[in-house]
Amino acid sequence: MSTAVGVDGLRVVRGGREVVRDVTFEVPRGSVTGLLGPSGCGKTTLLRAVVGVQVVASGRVTVLGRAAGSPELRDRIGYSTQSPSVYADLTVAENLRYFASILRAPRGDVDRVLDEVGLKGNADQLVTTLSGGEKGRASLAVALLGKPEVIVLDEPTVGLDPVLREDLWLLFHRLADAGAALLVSSHVMDEAARCDRLLLMREGALLADDTPDALRAQTGTQDLEQAFLALVRR
Ligand SMILES: Nc1ncnc2c1ncn2[C@@H]1O[C@H](COP(=O)(O)OP(=O)(O)OP(=O)(O)O)[C@@H](O)[C@H]1O
Numbered sequence: 053m054s055t056a057v058g059v060d061g062l063r064v065v066r067g068g069r070e071v072v073r074d075v076t077f078e079v080p081r082g083s084v085t086g087l088l089g090p091s092g093c094g095k096t097t098l099l100r101a102v103v104g105v106q107v108v109a110s111g112r113v114t115v116l117g118r119a120a121g122s123p124e125l126r127d128r129i130g131y132s133t134q135s136p137s138v139y140a141d142l143t144v145a146e147n148l149r150y151f152a153s154i155l156r157a158p159r160g161d162v163d164r165v166l167d168e169v170g171l172k173g174n175a176d177q178l179v180t181t182l183s184g185g186e187k188g189r190a191s192l193a194v195a196l197l198g199k200p201e202v203i204v205l206d207e208p209t210v211g212l213d214p215v216l217r218e219d220l221w222l223l224f225h226r227l228a229d230a231g232a233a234l235l236v237s238s239h240v241m242d243e244a245a246r247c248d249r250l251l252l253m254r255e256g257a258l259l260a261d262d263t264p265d266a267l268r269a270q271t272g273t274q275d276l277e278q279a280f281l282a283l284v285r286r
Pocket residue numbers: 066067068071089090091092093094095096097098134239
């Protein structure tokens with residue numbers, strides 16, 4: 053499997069504090085890599101560095117062979133932030149048509165992504181009237197426009213019911229099966245088992261970078277939450 057994202061010796065300082073500490077990992081194409089860790093451990097900061105919107109103190113981040121943030125990557129990488137980034141005074145479809153034109157995505161893409169995130173029935177609804185979970189999915193739909201090769205999702209399943217969460221994880225794996233590299237953050241350990249690979253983070257550093265099975269075997273536990281705790285105790 054070839055590498056889509058390479059992070060090497062990354063350090064980020066925010067508010068005078070080192071919040072990402074010498075982090076090195078790779079994200080392969082065609083798979084879902086989960087970034088798991090407690091609130092405030094640095095997940096969002098790390099994702100921001102991958103999409104190239106974070107000032108870094110040192111280290112290197114490469115996406116599809118180019119430095120993170122290179123203009124050529126703009127329509128090859130999809131990023132959904134933790135707080136919805138869609139216009140409240142436009143409908144869902146208007147938002148998507150607007151972003152599709154910026155990304156030069158094909159027209160049919162709007163219907164495709166609406167279907168993928170399960171918002172077909174809300175296409176003509178103003179974003180301001182959507183529920184929190186629906187807003188999040190509208191934001192996710194924007195990130196999927198134009199079939200990006202690298203998809204970075206910051207806590208995409210927060211606030212969703214179990215059925216929708218299941219649907220989204222199935223979608224993530226379909227996108228990976230079609231060749232995309234997905235990097236998905238979550239602080240809910242029960243989502244860890246759904247990932248092909250896991251990056252476990254704590255206090256700015258990576259505790260582990262492995263498959264769920266390997267982590268269970270390595271820590272002698274069946275439960276990934278227990279595996280995480282075992283790694284912390286070491
Ligand atoms: N603009 C900022 N200025 C100073 N410190 C910041 C800034 N943004 C984030 N931090 C700090 O950096 C650390 C990492 O934050 P980050 O948002 O990356 O964590 P996270 O793991 O994504 O958390 P959560 O799961 O709660 O979203 C936190 O301690 C946070 O307080």
